Amino acid sequence: MQDKALRGWLYWRSRPRLVMASLERLKIPRHCNLERLDPGKVRVAAVQVTLELIGSAEEYVVKMARPALCAAEQGAQLVVYPEDIATHLLGLLPGFDQLVNRSHSLDGALRELGGEGLKVADVFALVGPAMRRIYLATFSSLARKLGIYVVAGSAVLPSVESKTKGVYNIAHLFGPDGRLIGRQPKTHLLPLEAAWGLRAGDTLRVFDTSLGRIAMPVCMDATYFETFRILALLGAEIVALPVANPEPYNFWKALRGIWPRVQESQVYGIQSCLVGEFLGLKLTGKSGIFAPLELTDKRDGVIAQIEDPTAEGVVVADLDLVRLRQFRRENPLDAAFNLALYSKYFPGIYYGEHACG
Amino acid sequence: MKVATVQMALRSNRLEDVRQTLCGWAARAKDHEVDLVVFPAYTGLFALEALSGSSWSFGPGLPDLIGRYGALLVEFLEDWGRETACRLGLHLAAGTVLVPEGKGIAHQALLFGPDGRVFRQAQTHVSKHEREWGLLPGDDLEVFKVRGVNTGLVVATDVWFPEVGRILTLKSASLLLAFTAMPRPYGHWRQMAGMWQQVQQNQVFCAESCLIGSLGNEKFAGRSSLYGPCEITDGETGIIEQLQAPDQEGLLIASFDFEALARIREEYPIHRHFNRRLYQSAFPGVYRNLLFPATSGQSS
Numbered sequence: 090m091q092d093k094a095l096r097g098w099l100y101w102r103s104r105p106r107l108v109m110a111s112l113e114r115l116k117i118p119r120h121c122n123l124e125r126l127d128p129g130k131v132r133v134a135a136v137q138v139t140l141e142l143i144g145s146a147e148e149y150v151v152k153m154a155r156p157a158l159c160a161a162e163q164g165a166q167l168v169v170y171p172e173d174i175a176t177h178l179l180g181l182l183p184g185f186d187q188l189v190n191r192s193h194s195l196d197g198a199l200r201e202l203g204g205e206g207l208k209v210a211d212v213f214a215l216v217g218p219a220m221r222r223i224y225l226a227t228f229s230s231l232a233r234k235l236g237i238y239v240v241a242g243s244a245v246l247p248s249v250e251s252k253t254k255g256v257y258n259i260a261h262l263f264g265p266d267g268r269l270i271g272r273q274p275k276t277h278l279l280p281l282e283a284a285w286g287l288r289a290g291d292t293l294r295v296f297d298t299s300l301g302r303i304a305m306p307v308c309m310d311a312t313y314f315e316t317f318r319i320l321a322l323l324g325a326e327i328v329a330l331p332v333a334n335p336e337p338y339n340f341w342k343a344l345r346g347i348w349p350r351v352q353e354s355q356v357y358g359i360q361s362c363l364v365g366e367f368l369g370l371k372l373t374g375k376s377g378i379f380a381p382l383e384l385t386d387k388r389d390g391v392i393a394q395i396e397d398p399t400a401e402g403v404v405v406a407d408l409d410l411v412r413l414r415q416f417r418r419e420n421p422l423d424a425a426f427n428l429a430l431y432s433k434y435f436p437g438i439y440y441g442e443h444a445c446g
Numbered sequence: 447m448k449v450a451t452v453q454m455a456l457r458s459n460r461l462e463d464v465r466q467t468l469c470g471w472a473a474r475a476k477d478h479e480v481d482l483v484v485f486p487a488y489t490g491l492f493a494l495e496a497l498s499g500s501s502w503s504f505g506p507g508l509p510d511l512i513g514r515y516g517a518l519l520v521e522f523l524e525d526w527g528r529e530t531a532c533r534l535g536l537h538l539a540a541g542t543v544l545v546p547e548g549k550g551i552a553h554q555a556l557l558f559g560p561d562g563r564v565f566r567q568a569q570t571h572v573s574k575h576e577r578e579w580g581l582l583p584g585d586d587l588e589v590f591k592v593r594g595v596n597t598g599l600v601v602a603t604d605v606w607f608p609e610v611g612r613i614l615t616l617k618s619a620s621l622l623l624a625f626t627a628m629p630r631p632y633g634h635w636r637q638m639a640g641m642w643q644q645v646q647q648n649q650v651f652c653a654e655s656c657l658i659g660s661l662g663n664e665k666f667a668g669r670s671s672l673y674g675p676c677e678i679t680d681g682e683t684g685i686i687e688q689l690q691a692p693d694q695e696g697l698l699i700a701s702f703d704f705e706a707l708a709r710i711r712e713e714y715p716i717h718r719h720f721n722r723r724l725y726q727s728a729f730p731g732v733y734r735n736l737l738f739p740a741t742s743g744q745s746s
Contacts, residue, residue, distance in 0.1 A: 276721045276724050277719050277720075277721055278719055279719075280714070280715070280718075280719065283719065289719075289721055290724075291721060291723035291724045291727070292724065292727070293724065293728070309719070312647060312716060313647065313716075313720070313721075314608035314609075314612065314647060315612075315721075315724070315725060315728075315729075318608075318609075318732075319724070319728045319732050322732045322733060322735055323732065323735070339676070339682050341676050341681075341682055341683045341684050342676050342682060344638075344643075345643065345646045345647065345676070345684075349608075349639055349643035349646075349647075352606075352639040352643075353606070353607075353608055353639070353643075382633065382635050382636055382639070388633055388635060388636075389635045390635055390639075420574075421574060423733075424573065424574040424577065425571040425572055425573050425574070425583075425603065425607065426571070426733055427570050427571055427583050427585065427607075427609075428730065428733055428734065429583075429585040430570050430583075430584075430585050430586065430587070430609070430613070431609065431729065431730040431733050432730045433585065433586065434587075434613050434616075435609075435725065435729035435730045436722065436725040436726045436728075436729045436730075438612075438613060438616045438617070439616065439720050439722050439725050439726075440722065441616055441617070
């Protein structure tokens with residue numbers, strides 16, 4: 090009964106009208122960034138956002154709109170948000186902010202909330218429907234009002250499809266008309282997320298847009314070369330990667346994600362990081378825009394990157410898809426692929442005696 | 447396990463000089479009581495000019511030249527490698543040699559045990575450029591024992607294909623030995639996109655040995671390195687040791703701590719989170735969809 094009342098209350102607090110009203114107050118001007126399309130100059134932005142609890146749809150809209158506005162004013166046609174970008178909305182839970190102040194870990198907060206048996210996934214399953222309403226309305230409206238593409242980072246949400254029950258970490262792409270172009274569940278979980286009870290998706294998709302072919306795996310997916318290899322072979326040219334990395338910043342450890350994947354697969358990469366301290370987790374990262382070494386001025390694979398791994402920011406740069414396509418023609422990866430070798434080992438080797446798990 | 451990796455250039459084409467130089471590097475490594483010493487790519491070609499009696503170059507004429515002298519090159523490298531490994535009582539990754547293979551050539555790495563046994567590994571990924579001079583890819587990757595440690599050999603261009611490290615580590619390799627010859631000018635990030643990242647995504651150790659100087663009308667540069675997972679290296683760099691200059695000879699020595707490696711694999715089990723259902727549905731078919739043309743993508 091108590092649970093039902095809470096769900097009802099959350100539903101009321103997440104009605105899309107609150108999002109719309111908040112956006113109206115911001116008086117967001119529609120931009121003309123997509124009126125002139127040039128594959129030789131696709132302007133993209135990575136935004137870096139802090140994680141903090143937010144207790145209302147109105148506040149959430151204001152926080153999320155700020156970086157998109159900043160990017161759109163600089164001409165961005167595609168804006169990419171970080172992973173776990175709806176987690177702020179745990180603040181909708183009555184008293185959760187006080188719980189956070191008392192507990193110094195997520196596990197501790199959950200124990201206090203629901204006892205030993207409660208998993209993080211259970212909390213997201215409870216708040217998920219309300220989170221989803223606010224999250225989707227916010228980013229759909231932002232994309233439509235600004236007239237640009239938005240990769241709305243990812244959100245931990247219960248599945249809406251009956252055949253895939255469970256809680257997933259899902260990236261969303263919205264078009265300039267506000268339409269949801271596609272979803273991409275995270276396919277490789279952090280050990281922490283697996284312990285939380287989240288489930289991994291098992292498909293990867295590439296989405297056609299007027300800017301180019303966009304994919305959006307999530308964070309840990311970039312630890313595995315398989316993700317980017319599959320996406321590149323499916324035709325991805327721009328890979329947006331929402332990230333929330335729960336460890337102190339280290340240049341070398343950060344180098345293990347999107348950077349080598351971009352080099353291996355000949356794509357452009359856009360990484361957007363969630364930062365800040367939250368329930369004992371220290372989230373860090375440097376959002377940035379990456380390319381094959383040969384397409385960057387300093388031959389270092391970095392087009393532009395935010396300097397501070399702990400603060401909010403926006404970084405904007407141009408991608409040259411004409412040059413990328415030419416680079417691929419001149420340096421064809423497929424010329425060196427060894428199909429006989431792959432056929433011998435893939436996918437069987439992942440099930441072999443030395444593969445853990 | 448104590449490991450040495452050699453960064454060297456060909457300084458003289460006289461057969462006896464080549465042999466003495468190789469012996470000299472191996473002896474220097476042995477002075478440090480190493481268990482394993484790794485030489486760079488193309489050491490087997492050091493003897494080509496002396497054997498053929500004329501200068502040569504990497505290019506379309508190579509299959510013919512290797513057809514005539516390949517057996518002698520292999521014999522040269524095998525004699526030296528086997529004798530040295532036995533005499534010094536260590537494992538010796540002798541570098542690589544080109545051998546005749548049908549109408550083309552194969553690029554093989556040779557690893558000698560202290561008992562004189564030899565293990566061979568062919569390069570499995572051949573670039574467009576290498577294909578133009580007749581190189582053919584091998585179609586298997588093997589794991590060998592070095593002092594009880596499962597070891598894979600990564601030959602030349604294979605360093606840039608993550609499939610290689612993945613297959614070898616899933617075949618139980620904890621140590622990768624890489625034989626490289628990277629054309630000048632040296633690119634630090636180009637090198638980092640190779641074995642460093644293969645080490646990180648597979649949680650293994652690696653000894654990478656780079657050829658420098660001139661050979662076959664090509665110039666090479668690189669920084670021989672010993673890598674490990676970031677978590678068990680100083681400063682979490684993933685680099686245990688690395689030569690500073692990409693154009694100077696040198697010897698790198700370090701110990702690999704396999705107990706620490708086992709610990710980090712247990713604490714942070716990357717391979718435990720493979721998405722087998724995804725790979726099952728994508729591999730190997732996705733490679734056959736070839737590739738990148740505007741019509742190949744799957745969209746929503």
